[in-house]
Amino acid sequence: MSVATNMGCGAVDEAALPLTRGQEFDPDSKETTGQRDEDLLQHPKWNKPTNLPEEVITEILLKLSVKSLLKFRSVCKSWLSLISSREFVKSHLLLSATNKDYTHHGVIFGFACDEFQVDYKSVGITCYGTGQGPRSYVEVKKYSLKSDSWRCIDDCQEVEQSCYFKRCGCLKLGVFEGDRSVFCNYEWTHVDIWAMKEYGVRESWTKMFTIKSPDCTFDHIYPPPILQSIEGEVLLRFGSRFTKYNLKDDSTKFLGVNKLDPWGEVEIYVKSLVCPF
C-alpha cells in the first residue's frame, strides 16, 4: 500500500511505516509515528513538525565538542552514522584545529602526538643548529601507526635565520598561529618571538613580541609559548609551572598546574574524533 502522496514537511519517517488496510493516513496521528517516548507526543510543540535538512544538522553538530558528539551518537541512527563518518570527523578536526578561541584544545605533556593528519599519522619535527653560523636544520618526519615506522617527508630543510638571531643564547623552532616561528631565549632573561610571515622569505622574519622573565622567580622561561589567546595572553611555562602571560602589561598569572617535570616536553593537542586504531 502506497502512502507516498503529498507528503508534507516532517512526514518522511511516518511514510516509511506500514499502515493497516483502510486506515486513513494522518501525518499528525500519534499511532503512525513509531515514537518510543510516548510522553513526547503530548507536548504541545509537536503540532509543528520540523524537518531540518542534514546540511543544517551537520552545521550545528560541527560546532560541538568531542564529548557532546560522542554523547549525541546515541540520539538516532542518522546522527550515529553522520558523527561517525570520515567526512564529518575530518571537517570537525579542521574546524577545531583552526579555532582561535582554543576551547577545543588541550595540553599534553610527556610525549608529542600531532593528529592533524587524518590519515592517522603523526608528524615529528626536529630542529638542530650547527653551533656555527646562522643556520638551523629542520627535519620533518611522519610516523605511521599502521607500519610503525618513521619516514622523512622532506629532505632536511635548511631554515635560514635572520641576522637578528645571532646574539641569542638558545633557539627553538616552532609553529605559532600558523606561522613558522623561532623562539629566542636570550640569557634566560627574556624570550623574543620571531615569526616568518611568508614561508621561505628571509626578509619576512618579524619580531612578534617579547616575554620578560618575572623577577620573583628563578625559574627559566621554557619556550615556546604554547597558545596565544584572543585577549593577548600567552600560555607558557616558567620552570615547573604553567603561566598565563599578558602581553599588554607583562603581568604573569600562575595557573593551577605545577610540579611539571622540568625536562618533560609540553605540547598542544586538538581534541578530535579521529580514531588511530
Added chain:
Amino acid sequence: MVKLKSNDDKEFEVEEAAVIQSEMIKNMIEDGCATSVIPLPNIDSKTLIKVIEYLNKHINMGKAAETGEEDDLKEFDEQFVNMGWEELFDVIMAANYLNIHELMELCCQSAADRLKNKSVRAVREMLKITNDLTEEEEQEIINDAPWAFEGPEIDDTVN
C-alpha cells in the same frame, strides 16, 4: 530597493546593499530575475522581519571595523540570538534557504551552545527526533565512551 514577499503575503522593501548579503537573492539580482517582488514561499513574515533586521544591521560590516563599531555589532548579535528555540530554527531555515552565511553561522552556533550540555533524551525532544536505535545499540554507544554521558553539566530540561 528590493521587494520581498513572505509566505503569508506580506511585502517588505529592503535596500539592495542589505539584501545582497543573501547569496540567493544576490544571484537573482545578477541574473535579472529580481525586477518585481521576490516571493519567499518558505519564510513567514515574523521570521522575515528578523532576517531583515539582521541584514540592515550588518549592511556596513566593512565600515564597522574602521569606525570601531565592532563591539556594537557583537552586542547586537548576542541580543539577536536571544530568542526562543522554535524561532531560532525558523531563522536558521530562512538563513539556509536564502544562503546568508554569517547569519547561518551565528544561529547554528547559538543552537550548538543550547544543545551541548543537554541529555540525549532532551535533544531528541528539542529536535523532535524519533529514536530508532535498539536498546542494545544505544547501550553499546554508551559503553564506548561512558564519560561522555556523565558529569554535573548534563541537562535534561527542554527549552
